Amino acid sequence: MPVERLSVVVTRRLPDAVETRLKELFNVELRDPDTRMTREELADAMRRADVLVPTVTDQIDAAMLAQAGEKLKLIANYGAGVDHIDVASARQRGILVSNTPGVLTDDTADMTMALMLAVTRKIPQGLAQMQAGEWAGWSPMANLGVRIGGKRLGILGMGRIGQAVARRARAFGMQIHYHNRKRLRPEIEEGLEATYWESLDQMVARMDVISVNCPHTPSTFHLLNARRLKLLKPTAVIVNTSRGEVIDENALTRGLRAGEIAGAGLDVFEHGHQINPRLRELANVVLLPHMGSATLEGRVEMGEKVIINIKTFADGHRPPDQVVPSML
Structure with a gap:
């Protein structure tokens, strides 16, 4: 009997190679067109996903996390910085948070x-x-x-x-x-x-x-x-x-x-x-318009880190780039 795939929601457009690989591995909802989600859209995504893949443009505070569904177990952030995520509140709700350090x-x-x-x-x-x-x-x-x-x-x-x-x-x-x-x-x-x-x-x-x-x-x-x-x-x-x-x-x-x-x-x-x-x-x-990390190679490597974090979590292990409050 096939193992049920994780439900993954991605909040912004990512490089084609990254989106294609996510599609191959998980039940993925991709973002099209590439616009920032409203708070209502983000809250809705968090209610129906096992894994959310947000970016720095998504503010995930305590109020937002309170609206998350019981399914949501991992926020696999696409980016190294996690100051837009209330990591402590996520942890209290049993939601893991990972990031993509080092590649940028x-x-x-x-x-x-x-x-x-x-x-x-x-x-x-x-x-x-x-x-x-x-x-x-x-x-x-x-x-x-x-x-x-x-x-x-x-x-x-x-x-x-x-x-x-x-x-x-x-x-x-x-x-x-x-x-x-x-x-x-x-x-x-x-x-x-x-x-x-x-x-x-x-x-x-x-x-x-x-x-x-x-x-x-x-x-x-x-x-x-x-x-x-x-x-x-x-x-x-x-x-x-x-x-x-x-x-x-x-x-x-x-x-x-x-x-x-x-x-x-x-x-x-x-x-x-x-x-x-x-x-x-x-x-x-x-x-400059926040383009310090804007290389195609860097964006693809970020996506590869996200995929590894989700895949490791799906296999029942701790994501390698898990973020905990004590690290902040």
């Missing part, structure tokens, strides 16, 4: 360096000049940026991505500094030639570039608040490819407008896709 490390670190260079070398201004047909030819003093070689980089959050950023920045000749919840092991620190700062205040006051690479948790919300942003050198640049909530966006905007911060490269924002309009107007800011 290099893509995000690459984009961090790209933003760093875009801000310091004024790449968007050069592009705008060329596209508008305003370039009158080379001039010694035109479009002057600053070099990143020899500058001090302060990494906020030295996990997988933070370390990948450090390796790249070392190749550019930057001096690596970091603040982390826990200090790295000596051999890792030595390999990265990284200087540890227990005091975040002391670190940010001395850096030329700050790279935000920590997750959003209650303890990191507005970690770079108005007071801390005031400590930055007026020549300093901030790059954020992690989570927008780590920075007080209004305070950052004020600092940039006042010339108290030299520039910012942002791929994520405090209020999702609703960006402070004053931030959009600033010439010393490079804004």
Whole structure:
């Protein structure tokens, strides 16, 4: 007698190869067209599924979990960050949560360096000049940026991505500094030639570039608040490819407008896709639409992790990428 397949609901469109493999293994409902589910649609999906495959655009809070059906046993998140899921409430209801760590490390670190260079070398201004047909030819003093070689980089959050950023920045000749919840092991620190700062205040006051690479948790919300942003050198640049909530966006905007911060490269924002309009107007800011992890290879690898987590769960074992509240 054939084993009944798990019922899986996917909330957004995924790469074709991933969707096809999900179809082969499970009873899958795919999302078409690729629009964000309303709360009502999401609640309905959670009532009829054994497994939900959400993304960062799906807010799964305690109220949403209270509407979940008895069938729902696994939330196999398509993404590494799980700050949009109330993991503790899910656990209380007997629902496991998994994620897709590790596969986006290099893509995000690459984009961090790209933003760093875009801000310091004024790449968007050069592009705008060329596209508008305003370039009158080379001039010694035109479009002057600053070099990143020899500058001090302060990494906020030295996990997988933070370390990948450090390796790249070392190749550019930057001096690596970091603040982390826990200090790295000596051999890792030595390999990265990284200087540890227990005091975040002391670190940010001395850096030329700050790279935000920590997750959003209650303890990191507005970690770079108005007071801390005031400590930055007026020549300093901030790059954020992690989570927008780590920075007080209004305070950052004020600092940039006042010339108290030299520039910012942002791929994520405090209020999702609703960006402070004053931030959009600033010439010393490079804004990207949350594309730090946007490579085809990365998206497929994320899907493969989701499939492994669901398949392992279906076979009666703990998903390899299970997330528990103590990890957050």
